[in-house]
Amino acid sequence: MIRHRLTEARRVLQPAARLRDQAEALADYLNVGDTVLDVGCGTGRASRVAASVAGAVVGVDLSSQMIAKARELAIGIGNVRFDVGDVDRLPFDDGAFTAVLCSNAFHHYPDPQRAVAEMTRALAPGGRLVVGDACSDLTAARIADRILRLVEPGHVRLYRAAELGAFLQQRSRPGSRPRSRGGRPQAA
Numbered sequence: 001m002i003r004h005r006l007t008e009a010r011r012v013l014q015p016a017a018r019l020r021d022q023a024e025a026l027a028d029y030l031n032v033g034d035t036v037l038d039v040g041c042g043t044g045r046a047s048r049v050a051a052s053v054a055g056a057v058v059g060v061d062l063s064s065q066m067i068a069k070a071r072e073l074a075i076g077i078g079n080v081r082f083d084v085g086d087v088d089r090l091p092f093d094d095g096a097f098t099a100v101l102c103s104n105a106f107h108h109y110p111d112p113q114r115a116v117a118e119m120t121r122a123l124a125p126g127g128r129l130v131v132g133d134a135c136s137d138l139t140a141a142r143i144a145d146r147i148l149r150l151v152e153p154g155h156v157r158l159y160r161a162a163e164l165g166a167f168l169q170q171r172s173r174p175g176s177r178p179r180s181r182g183g184r185p186q187a188a
């Protein structure tokens with residue numbers, strides 16, 4: 001039992017490496033020529049990975065400090081730019097992007113349904129919304145979630161994989177194919 005709990009805790013508490021991998025995992029869903037929006041881009045790692053695949057990438061983040069750092073780290077990459085913006089009111093036209101990424105940021109959004117609605121609004125018909133985030137399916141993750149809600153400013157909550165999938169499905173367009181991979185990004 002103790003061994004099981006330790007294994008479970010290790011799986012949750014090794015996120016640094018897993019989150020580094022996440023940018024690459026999200027890029028699997030991109031096509032050459034995509035115009036990509038990376039929401040909650042932070043310092044822009046997923047945006048930079050996306051820029052190596054896609055035609056053009058815009059990273060957007062609530063924090064102007066994150067955007068300043070993202071711009072610095074992307075110097076020399078010609079097809080990526082960064083803007084300050086809130087997922088609740090994305091400063092982009094309807095259908096402006098063929099793919100929207102959200103890497104390790106969904107648990108920060110106070111109104112998840114609104115966030116998905118906004119990200120979907122920014123998608124062109126036939127576009128892909130790809131969300132990768134930690135989930136609370138494991139007991140250790142639920143414990144970590146409770147602690148993070150107390151100690152980490154901006155941490156709203158982790159969701160179970162099925163809840164995350166349901167948010168995406170509620171907004172998916174007729175004919176779309178929501179997909180889920182355990183511990184991996186979800187695409188709709």
Ligand SMILES: C[S@@+](CC[C@H](N)C(=O)[O-])C[C@H]1O[C@@H](n2cnc3c(N)ncnc32)[C@H](O)[C@@H]1O
Nearest residue numbers: 040041042061062063066086087103104105108
């Ligand atoms: C854990 S970081 C993830 C950064 C990056 N996507 C990555 O995978 O490394 C979460 C980011 O979400 C941003 N964020 C939080 N609330 C947001 C909101 N309402 N709108 C846009 N970005 C937000 C934070 O400023 C932070 O940079």
